[in-house]
Amino acid sequence: MLKKLSILVVLSILGVFLLAGCSNNDSVSTYEEIIDKGKMSFAMSGAYPPFNYMNDEGELVGFDIDIANAIATELGVKAEPITADFDGIIGGLNGKRYDMVIGSVAVTEERLKEVNFTAPYYYDGAQFFAKSGSGLSSIEDLVNGKVGVVTGTTFQEALGEMDNISEVLQFSSDVDNIMAVEQNRADGLVTGKFVGLQAPEKYDVDLEPVGELLYSEDIAIAIRKEDTQLLDAVNNALQAIIDNGTYEEISNKWFGQNILEK
16 A cells, blocks of 8 residues: 555656646747757748749748848857748748748738737838730729739739729749739739849849839738747847848848838
8 A cells, every 4th residue: 555655656746747847848938949949940932032932953042031041140040941832821830830931921910910020121012014015004904904913912912902803813923923924824913023023034024014013011020929039039130130231231132222221
């Protein structure tokens, strides 16, 4: 009987330690995990050149990648890129598949209900592009227009509200989106202005911007609601690379200008 009691006491003590261990693990923040592991994971589509895309060697490159690496350096860790379909990228973040999204995500009221955002790390705008010589002066000139977008973007929502657009063609990447216009399968596309402006040289296509920006957007880093410590740390790191000139150097490398200036 005494032996059984002793075993029960030992098991009870072990149970207390196990529970304490679980409690301690649960209390470790994402920021602390990142510092402990020495790496931070971030997501992007990998199909949004020049912000994030695969080069000819199969490496993820682009403005977003360089910004992520610079932020990681400020935090004293390494950046680990993960590709995800854009229309599920916020869901993947909240599902804890990665630590943050540095993938050209625009700040919207709907997205703010699901995640927190850092200060903007660049400013962009929705631009309609069509083949050169289309004769169009704006997207409003289209009649029963067929216009392409990447699924899950704010551009998709905006086109859905236009009465003169009869079909919104959805693509998983702007590479396919651009090619649809080049192949006359679409009357044009809506994408970020910086992406579309670089398309003619990068893809040897005959595209031009048509009309004014449909609207402007603040682009920021998405972080889970509960990760407030990480949000503060990334905001501080972002400000540091802006202050020390790293940001402007990266921006000039990809765009020849500072895209944080409105």
